[in-house]
Amino acid sequence: MSVTSIFFQTLIGGIGIGSLYALVALGYSMTFRSMGLVNFAQGSIYMVGTYFGIIWYQGMVMNLHVPYAAAFLIGLLCNALLGIVLERIFRPLAKLDLMLMLLATIGLGFILDNLFTIIFGATGFAVNSPLPNTPWIIFGVRVLPQMALLIGVSFSLMIGNQLFLSRTKWGRAMRASAVDYEIARAMGIPTNRMNALALSIGCMMSAAAGILAAPIVYVSPSMGVAVGLKGFAAAILGGLGSVPGAIAGGLVYGVLEALSAGYISSTWTQAIAYIVMVVVLMVKPSGIVGEITVEKV
Amino acid sequence: MRNKVLYVLLALGLVLGACAPQATPTAAPPTQAPVATSAAATAAPAATATQACAQPVKIAIIGAMSGTNASLGNWMTQGVTLAVEQKNKAGGVQGCQVQVITYDDQADPTTSVGLAQKVATQDNAMAVWATTNSNTALADIPIFQQYKIPQLTNGTNVTITQQGSAYIFRVNPAGPAYETPVVNYLVKQGKTKFAIIGDNSAYGVGETKYQTDALKADNLTPLDTESYGINDKDFTGQLTKILQTQPDVLLLASSEVAAGLIAKQARQLGFTGIIGGGSGLASPVFISTAGSAAEGAYFTSPYPGNDANDATRAFDAAYKARWGADPEVHGANTYDGTNMLLMAMDNAHPLTPDNVATELHKICNYQGLQGTFCYNQSGEGINTTFLGVVKNGQLTYLPTTP
C-alpha cells in the first residue's frame, strides 16, 4: 500500500464513524436550537431508534423479516413519534437550569437503557449487512458497501435537513421559532408543534445513524453510551445549535480519532481527541461553525 | 428556622441509614462489641452440623446484574443456581438447604465493596461469588480476606491470586493459560510475524501482556501492538497501521463483540493471515459478529464445549431445561466452582466459612466440566485450556496435546 492510499484508508474509516457522530450531533443541535435544551439521552435515543428498525429486519417481531429499507423507514417513523412524546416531556424542563436539564435527561437515558436491557437482554446481537460483505477497491482504498451506504445516506439526510430548514415554509417557521420563541408565537407560529417537529427530526437522524451503522457495529442496549458522549462533543465542537456545525463537528471528531489512532498513538487516541477539542474551544469558544452566539466571558 | 427542619431530616436520614437493612426502627442493644480487637473475632459463627437447620446455609453472589455487563452477572447466577438446586434436591449440605442470594454491583468497584461488606457482616454467608469483572473482584478481596470468607471468582486477571489472600479461589485458568497455547501452536506452525491489538481495560491490557510474554518466551517480539477504548467500534486507524507491518498473525486481546468487529474489519482491509486469541474468540457472539471473517480463527477456551463428553452433555441438558438457553463458558465454570464449593461445605466440620476455605484448598483431582482441578495455596485450581479453530461457523476443538 502506498502512503497516500494508507492515508485515505484511514480517512475513510474516520469519515464513516464521523458521519455517525454527525447524525447524533444533529439530534443534540436540533433539540438545543428549538428548545434551548441539551438532551443527554441522545445516545439512548440512538440506541432505541436502532432497535425500532433492526428488530423488524432481524425478524425479532413475529418472525417477520422485513427488507432493510422498510425496516429503516419503520425505525425512523417510530423514533419520530418518540420525538413528539419527548417534546411533551421536555417542555417543563426547558426553563430549568442547565445542570437540572442534564440530570433529568440523563435520568431519561437511564430509563431507556435499562428498559431495553430488560426487554432485549444485555448481550445484544450482530446484524448482517443487506449489501455484499466484500469491499470495493478504489485506487487501492478498500470501501465496504455498507460503509459507503452509511456515508452516502448520512450526507443526503444532512443536506435534505438543511434544505428543509432553509427552503420550506415549515423549515423557516422552525427557524423563526428557534431564533425568537416569543415573536414567532406572536406571529402565529405554533411553536410547541415546531419544537416537536425539530425533536422528531433529531430523533429520526439518530435512528438513521443507528440503523445504517448496525451491520458495521453491533446492536446492544449499551451501544449509545459512547456515541452519545462523542455526539455531544461533536455538537459542541461544531457550535451547539448549528446544523452545519454539528455535521462539521461530527466529521472532524471521527477523522481526528482515526488519524490519531493510525498516526500518533492508539493508546492515547481518546485523550488526544479530548485535548484537541478543549484547545479548539479555547481558541474559538463558539465552535468551528458556531452561528448562535454563546454566552461569553 | 428552616435549618431545624433540615436537622430533623438529617436525623431521620441517619436513623434510616442505621436501620436500613433490617428496617426495624428501634436501635439494637449494644450486644455486639463494636470495636473488635482483631478481625478474627468478627468472623461470623454459622449453623453447625449438629444443630438442626434453623436457617438455610447461604451462598452470596455479587455481580453485574444490570447495566452494560449484565450478561456476566446473569451467567454466573445461572451456573451457581443450577448447581445449588441440584444439591438441594439431593438433600443439601449436611442436611441444610442452601440458599443463593444475589447482589447487583453494576460492575462498579465502590458498590461492589459495599456489597462485600454487607455479605460479610450481615448475611453470614458461607461463601461468596465475587466477581467476573477482575477490577471488582480485586476490590472485594481485602474484605473477604479480613472476614475469612471464601471468595470464588471466574475472572482471568493473574493479579487476583497474587494479593496474598488465602480466601480467594479462581474456578477457571488464569490469563496466560489462554494466550500461551495459541501463540505456541502458531509458532510451531512456522509463524514468526505477529501483531497484537487489544482494549485498554484490565482484561485487554492483561491479555496483551500475556501474548507478548508468550512471544518473548519463543524469542519473538510483536511487529506492532495497538490498543483501543472498550466502546470503540471503528478500528480502521489501528488496523491500517498494523497491516503496514505485514503480519502473518493478528492476535486479539479483546472481548467477544470487539473481537468480532476487529476480525471483520481486518478482513475487509485485506488481511489474509491468521487471526488468533483467547477466550473472547471462543464464543458464538464472536462468530456471529465476525460472520465469515471468523472462519479459521484460532481460540482457546477452558470449557471444551457442550458436546465434548457425557458430563458436558448432562450439564447442557440440565442447564437448557432450567434456563431455556444454551450454556456457555461462564455458566460452565461457575457450575464447576459451585460443585467444588458444595463438596467443601460437606467436608467442613463444623461448617464455618474458614473451614470451607480450608476444605477448598484440599480439593485435588476433582473432575469438573473444564478438566481436573487441584487447588494450590494461592487459589489457582486449573491451568488447562482447549485449543480450537472456527470451522464452518462452529467452534471446533483440536485434539489435545498437553
Add this chain to the structure above:
Amino acid sequence: MRKITRILRWILILAVACLMLVLPWIAQNRYQVHIANNIGIWLLLSLGLNIAMGYAGQYNLALGALWGVGAYTAALLQTRLGVPFWINLPLSIIAAAVIAAFVGLPSFKVRSHYLALVTIALGEAMNLVLVNEVPITGGADGIGHIQMPNFFGFPINNDERYYYIILIMVILGYVLGRQIVSHRIGRAFRALRDDFQAARAMGVNTGFYQILAFAISGAYAGAAGALYAQLNTYISPDIFTFNSALIVLTMILVGGMGSLPGSIVGTVLLLVLNEYLQVFQRWQLVGYGIAIIVVVLFLPGGVVELARKFGNFRRRWLAGLSKGKSDAEAG
C-alpha cells in the same frame, strides 16, 4: 417563642452529635458503619462540588478524576514511599487542589455547556493517564495492598475506628465550607455566579475566584480520595470517571444547589435510598431514573427547597397566630 425554638435547635444539634458519636455502637453490624463511612466520603465530594457549582457557578465535572488524583497520590505515597496517613492526606489534598486549579483554567474562556464539556473531557483524559501510565499507576489493574492508617502504634484497622477519622474530616469540611461561603470569598462567589459582568465591573478579581472555586472542590475531592484509598485498600481507574462526578452532581441537585445542608441531605438520601432500591434488582436503575426526573420536575430546588417552603409556611402560620392573638387583645 424564639427562645423555645433556639433551645429546640440546640437539643436537635446535640442529639445529632450524640447519634453521630455513638453510631458505631448502635449499628447492628459493620455493614451499617461501612455505609456511614461511604456517606462521609461522598459527603466531602458533594460539599466541595456544591461550593464550586452551587455558590460560584463553576461546573467542575472533572470531579471524578480529581477524586482519583487524591486517591492515587495517597496510595502511591503510601505503598511506594511508606508515607503515613496524616502526611499523605494533606499532600493528596494539595495535589488534587493544584490539578483542579489547572482544570479551572478554561473557565476564563468558556462557560455553561462548554465549560461542562471541557471539564468532562479533561477529567476523562486524566482518567486515561491513570489507565495508560502503567509503570506509575499500575494501569487498569489498579493499586492493591494499601495499608490502613496507624496512629503511633494504634492501628485504625476497621470500619468503626476509621469512622471517627471520616467524621472528623466531614465536620472539618463542613465547618470550613460554612466559613468559606458565609464570608468574603462566599460573597465573591455568589457575585460571580449571579452576574459575572457586574462582579467584574465591581472590581471582583473574577479569575482568581474562579480558580479558587475549582481548587476548593479539588481539595475536598483530594481528601475524599485519600480517605477512600486507605479505607478500601484497593483502587482502580474505573472508579474515578465522569460517572462518579454525575453521582455527586445528582446528590447536590437532589439535596439543593447552593446549600451546604443540601449537600448533606442529598448525599444521605441518595445513598440510603440506594440500599432500599436494591430489592428491585434489574429494575433498580429504571427506578433511579424515574426518581431523578420526579425530583427535577417537582422539586427543582432540591429537598432543602421543601424545607424552606415548610419553614416559610410555619413562619406565616406563627405570624398569623400572633397577629390573631394581638387582634384579639386589641378587640
